[in-house]
Amino acid sequence: MICPRCHKEVPEGSHFCPHCGIPLDDKCPHCGHQNIPGAKFCAFCGRPLVGGTTRRPQGSFTPTEDIYHEEEKTYEPEKVSHKVNWKIVLISVLVLILATTGAQYYLQHSKSIKFSDSNTSVSEQINSIVKLKKTTVIEQSSNLSNDGMVAADDHYIYMSNTNNKLVKLDKNMNVVKTYDIKYATYLNLVGEKLYYTDRDHHISVLDTNTGKHETLQDVSAFYMTYHDGKLYYQNDSDNENLYVYDISSKTSTKLLDEHIYNMNFNGDIIYLTGKSSIISYNMTTKATDTIYNEQVYGSVYRDGYLYFTTPKMAIGRVNVQTKESQIILNNIGYSMFVMSDEAIYYVGSDAKMYRLDFNKKEPTAVYQFQSHRISGMQIVNDHLFVKDNQDWKVVNTSNTKYAVIFEN
Structure with a gap:
């Protein structure tokens, strides 16, 4: 079991992380295994967890905050050439035009149609x-x-x-x-x-x-x-x-x-x-x-x-x-x-x-x-x-x- 805060190994069944002290008490309602707090899915059986509680085996799908954070990394920039290959640019533009035209045709004739609007009218x-x-x-x-x-x-x-x-x-x-x-x-x-x-x-x-x-x-x-x-x-x-x-x-x-x-x-x-x-x-x-x-x-x-x-x-x-x-x-x-x-x-x-x-x-x-x-x-x-x-x-x-x- 990995602690979500310090990312160190934690003994199975622990209620608190021995390294940083964060609470680690969240059981899966399906298989009974401990999970990290706020987890959306059980790390042992893969089933959806129920809003951070073990009391309701179905429902309560209110999303929780993401608990995993990637470590900050530093990368050295690579040296690149600033010379422009106009032939490649022209070919890329033509490919983009053809792809856009094809996508529009597909959306107009596809069996599954997606109409997108966030607030008011869909279509x-x-x-x-x-x-x-x-x-x-x-x-x-x-x-x-x-x-x-x-x-x-x-x-x-x-x-x-x-x-x-x-x-x-x-x-x-x-x-x-x-x-x-x-x-x-x-x-x-x-x-x-x-x-x-x-x-x-x-x-x-x-x-x-x-x-x-x-x-x-x-x-x-x-x-x-x-x-x-x-x-x-x-x-x-x-x-x-x-x-x-x-x-x-x-x-x-x-x-x-x-x-x-x-x-x-x-x-x-x-x-x-x-x-x-x-x-x-x-x-x-x-x-x-x-x-x-x-x-x-x-x-x-x-x-x-x-x-x-x-x-x-x-x-x-x-x-x-x-x-x-x-x-x-x-x-x-x-x-x-x-x-x-x-x-x-x-x-x-x-x-x-x-x-x-x-x-x-x-x-x-x-x-x-x-x-x-x-x-x-x-x-x-x-x-x-x-x-x-x-x-x-x-x-x-x-x-x-x-x-x-x-x-x-």
């Missing part, structure tokens, strides 16, 4: 990419399992820009309003009200028309999900137990003394991802039951099944009635996925986003990530919103075209 041609409407229940549950960074209705899309400020976009990805809210997560859009957690993970609400926002509960809340006039959440201030906030009475109540993560609703039942299992909680009888008795990362409910990822980098599902389980996909690249009503989307080890339709056996590639720095994954009506190397992009999974929304 009128984005209409050929984005055909959006309100997120479905499955998509919303899937997004909340991955920090809930995007929400949409029939008119607008809400997400954060490169400055981490919450913005309202129209269907052409034009910013029509910027709110004075930073690091908003777990977005739940209910009519004109947007419920979210702020940078301190306090439960908050925004009036999307007036821009007025307020804190509803001064707690540390995660996986917050709106259901039937109430906000259900993991109370990190109370041992990650299940709580509910009643919007009308403005009161919070503890429901379950159990470590829980994301949640799915089906009638009176809440399916909860726990530390080492998936459990059900009956809101009427208060009874609990174990649905799947192994550790999973995230879960999404669809037609009697809960879909999840496993520590062995696979996607599986379990029947909530019979409790029979099966593995659908092996050897995925990241322990996270999103779902629509029609398909599952996941990232392979080749840094490609794949789509697996529920009525098909073979997946198809819909997007190629530019790097392995994947820090966001959301879905709205089979359109993927991906944060690829800090750039937010929208991908039409039907024709694989994509556009840059916010460029870092």
Whole structure:
């Protein structure tokens, strides 16, 4: 193990560097090995680390500062000739002209089109990419399992820009309003009200028309999900137990003394991802039951099944009635996925986003990530919103075209 400050060898499992004293206490939630503070990926298993904490096995993709610094080096300048070879210059100019012309032709005729703009309009041609409407229940549950960074209705899309400020976009990805809210997560859009957690993970609400926002509960809340006039959440201030906030009475109540993560609703039942299992909680009888008795990362409910990822980098599902389980996909690249009503989307080890339709056996590639720095994954009506190397992009999974929304 190498210290990130002094770059000297440190014994494995050390809590502090014996040479410079920097703290070195950060365990990977997947394999349990120690990592250096603020690391984005585990040095032992390669999986994404969760915002510097071991408590949430999926989500929390807020980028951390880079921790590696190259040593300053001094180089002696080489002696060069100042004689100009005009023949080489002329040939270079002609090659540059031909390359530019070819690149323009490719961009105009390529299947995957990149329209770039950092703040306002992406392009009128984005209409050929984005055909959006309100997120479905499955998509919303899937997004909340991955920090809930995007929400949409029939008119607008809400997400954060490169400055981490919450913005309202129209269907052409034009910013029509910027709110004075930073690091908003777990977005739940209910009519004109947007419920979210702020940078301190306090439960908050925004009036999307007036821009007025307020804190509803001064707690540390995660996986917050709106259901039937109430906000259900993991109370990190109370041992990650299940709580509910009643919007009308403005009161919070503890429901379950159990470590829980994301949640799915089906009638009176809440399916909860726990530390080492998936459990059900009956809101009427208060009874609990174990649905799947192994550790999973995230879960999404669809037609009697809960879909999840496993520590062995696979996607599986379990029947909530019979409790029979099966593995659908092996050897995925990241322990996270999103779902629509029609398909599952996941990232392979080749840094490609794949789509697996529920009525098909073979997946198809819909997007190629530019790097392995994947820090966001959301879905709205089979359109993927991906944060690829800090750039937010929208991908039409039907024709694989994509556009840059916010460029870092």
